[in-house]
Amino acid sequence: MKKIAEGIFKEGKRIFTENLTPGKKVYNEKLVRYKGKEYRSWNPYRSKMAAAILNGIKEIPIGKKSRILYLGVANGTTASHFSDIATEGIIYGVEIAFKPMKKFIKLCEERKNMVPIFADANKPELYEAMVEEVDLLYQDIAQKNQVEIFLKNMEKFQPDKGIIMVKARSINIAMEPKKIFERVRKEIGRKYEIKEAIKLSPYARDHIAISVEI
Amino acid sequence: MTYLKTKWFGVFLYDEKKIKDKKLFPKEPDEIAEKIYLMQKGGVLEEEEYFKKHKPVVDDERLSSIGKIGKVKKLYVMGKEFGYDNDLLRKACIKLAMRKIREEQEKRERRITEAVETLDDIIKVTNILLERMRNWYDYFSFEGGDIEDVLAIKVGDKKLDKIEEENIKNLAKLIVSLQKARKDIENYIKKTMEEMAPNVSNIAGAMISARLIARAGGIDKLAMFPAGTIQLLGAERALFRHLKDGTPPPKHGIIFQHEMIKKAPKEKRGKIARLLATKISIAAKADAFTKNFIANELKKEMMEKYEEIIKSKEK
Numbered sequence: 001m002k003k004i005a006e007g008i009f010k011e012g013k014r015i016f017t018e019n020l021t022p023g024k025k026v027y028n029e030k031l032v033r034y035k036g037k038e039y040r041s042w043n044p045y046r047s048k049m050a051a052a053i054l055n056g057i058k059e060i061p062i063g064k065k066s067r068i069l070y071l072g073v074a075n076g077t078t079a080s081h082f083s084d085i086a087t088e089g090i091i092y093g094v095e096i097a098f099k100p101m102k103k104f105i106k107l108c109e110e111r112k113n114m115v116p117i118f119a120d121a122n123k124p125e126l127y128e129a130m131v132e133e134v135d136l137l138y139q140d141i142a143q144k145n146q147v148e149i150f151l152k153n154m155e156k157f158q159p160d161k162g163i164i165m166v167k168a169r170s171i172n173i174a175m176e177p178k179k180i181f182e183r184v185r186k187e188i189g190r191k192y193e194i195k196e197a198i199k200l201s202p203y204a205r206d207h208i209a210i211s212v213e214i
Numbered sequence: 215m216t217y218l219k220t221k222w223f224g225v226f227l228y229d230e231k232k233i234k235d236k237k238l239f240p241k242e243p244d245e246i247a248e249k250i251y252l253m254q255k256g257g258v259l260e261e262e263e264y265f266k267k268h269k270p271v272v273d274d275e276r277l278s279s280i281g282k283i284g285k286v287k288k289l290y291v292m293g294k295e296f297g298y299d300n301d302l303l304r305k306a307c308i309k310l311a312m313r314k315i316r317e318e319q320e321k322r323e324r325r326i327t328e329a330v331e332t333l334d335d336i337i338k339v340t341n342i343l344l345e346r347m348r349n350w351y352d353y354f355s356f357e358g359g360d361i362e363d364v365l366a367i368k369v370g371d372k373k374l375d376k377i378e379e380e381n382i383k384n385l386a387k388l389i390v391s392l393q394k395a396r397k398d399i400e401n402y403i404k405k406t407m408e409e410m411a412p413n414v415s416n417i418a419g420a421m422i423s424a425r426l427i428a429r430a431g432g433i434d435k436l437a438m439f440p441a442g443t444i445q446l447l448g449a450e451r452a453l454f455r456h457l458k459d460g461t462p463p464p465k466h467g468i469i470f471q472h473e474m475i476k477k478a479p480k481e482k483r484g485k486i487a488r489l490l491a492t493k494i495s496i497a498a499k500a501d502a503f504t505k506n507f508i509a510n511e512l513k514k515e516m517m518e519k520y521e522e523i524i525k526s527k528e529k
């Protein structure tokens with residue numbers, strides 16, 4: 001097991017994070033033991049961040065003390081790995097649908113660095129009071145206006161960095177993904193400096209990860 | 215300039231240089247959850263009310279009665295500086311999220327989807343079982359095949375015949391109870407719609423209203439949709455195919471089940487769908503906002519227009 005970034009490990013073609021709650025699985029991922037520690041396998045087909053890492057994203061802006069605002073947290077699959085890494089930080093998970101939110105709340109009861117927010121990410125003023133300084137905004141919301149949501153939250157919370165997982169098909173199914181990505185890059189680039197843009201295939205089709213810096 | 219900002223652990227009055235005054239919340243997850251809940255509902259906290267006399271600048275519409283709306287200087291404070299740690303925030307947020315989820319679950323208009331989908335499943339299952347029952351019954355008779363015929367069937371005198379007979383009859387009884395369940399659930403949906411959306415269900419029928427409301431996510435949401443959207447609700451797949459592969463655009467979704475459209479000649483269906491959707495949209499606004507019963511007039515207008523469309527020579 002080789003460390004490839006803070007809190008992230010690799011063996012063969014697989015990546016892992018150290019389990020914050022040993023013995024417990026979050027989404028039926030593999031648990032492995034290595035030198036007395038337990039690691040959870042991070043599945044790139046289930047988590048777009050894992051896909052971005054395996055596809056060679058250069059900077060992974062998450063560390064031990066990271067404070068992350070996560071929009072579209074769903075069940076907390078990806079967020080649970082962030083929680084493994086940011087052991088002394090905090091992850092605010094925003095989700096609009098109550099079914100995944102119920103599962104996410106269960107996770108927040110076990111993992112002390114995660115906070116559930118049942119709200120619409122279109123309305124950041126509704127959770128502004130709960131979210132203290134954050135250094136990363138991470139968004140994975142498959143909605144037509146996903147870019148607008150991202151920019152609105154970047155503006156409101158002013159984190160140093162942002163990552164958005166863009167799904168072409170939910171923006172416009174008739175248009176070629178390449179064109180959509182170009183347009184999205186332009187739109188985001190007007191406000192923030194784009195550091196990287198990484199395709200997520202073969203793990204997620206017609207998706208890219210865009211990372212920005214203020 | 216004096217600014218006012220509310221954080222999860224208290225309310226702060228400050229200016230360019232320093233915090234001038236503050237009101238901290240009790241260090242209890244329940245109380246903090248309650249405060250945030252009130253704020254999210256658009257309410258003003260008593261702690262915020264207290265600072266009204268300073269006429270502070272605020273940047274949240276919710277506080278427009280407390281101060282002037284304007285640009286507010288960012289306030290850099292964190293709970294832990296005042297002894298409010300992340301664990302307290304986490305517990306309060308868990309409480310709050312659970313409360314809001316409970317509210318969501320209590321909404322009948324969210325649950326009506328389940329009833330509608332159960333009805334669809336019952337219909338499907340009943341049809342499958344009816345077909346199976348008839349196939350089985352065919353071995354024993356040249357005619358009939360209705361439930362009563364099956365319930366009166368005599369297979370033979372052998373021990374296995376008796377057991378087989380009992381099983382065929384069980385199947386028939388199962389279908390009878392499914393049919394009863396179907397009636398019951400239809401009645402439930404009808405009653406619910408009469409209460410939740412009297413205007414829409416009068417115009418469109420209970421089943422179509424229930425499906426529209428379920429798809430929209432509530433009568434309030436349906437009332438916000440333009441008629442064009444209502445017309446196509448439930449035809450999303452056909453719409454995607456149209457956009458993606460250039461197949462002809464759909465003319466109607468759920469509302470196609472309405473007799474008025476079903477019975478109309480093909481070339482007039484688009485126009486009638488448009489008419490129906492327009493009236494449903496008006497009816498939904500009445501159900502969601504004014505609560506006036508206007509369905510009789512709406513229906514009259516609709517029928518007049520309908521006759522016009524049917525009679526007219528143009529397509």
Ligand SMILES: C[S@@+](CC[C@H](N)C(=O)[O-])C[C@H]1O[C@@H](n2cnc3c(N)ncnc32)[C@H](O)[C@@H]1O
Pocket residue numbers: 046047048071072073074075076077078079094095096097100119120121122140141142143
């Ligand atoms: C693709 S899933 C996210 C999967 C998750 N990020 C993971 O990797 O574990 C997108 C989620 O965004 C949520 N969502 C959609 N619109 C939203 C909104 N306006 N505000 C908050 N969440 C939203 C959906 O309910 C859904 O759970």
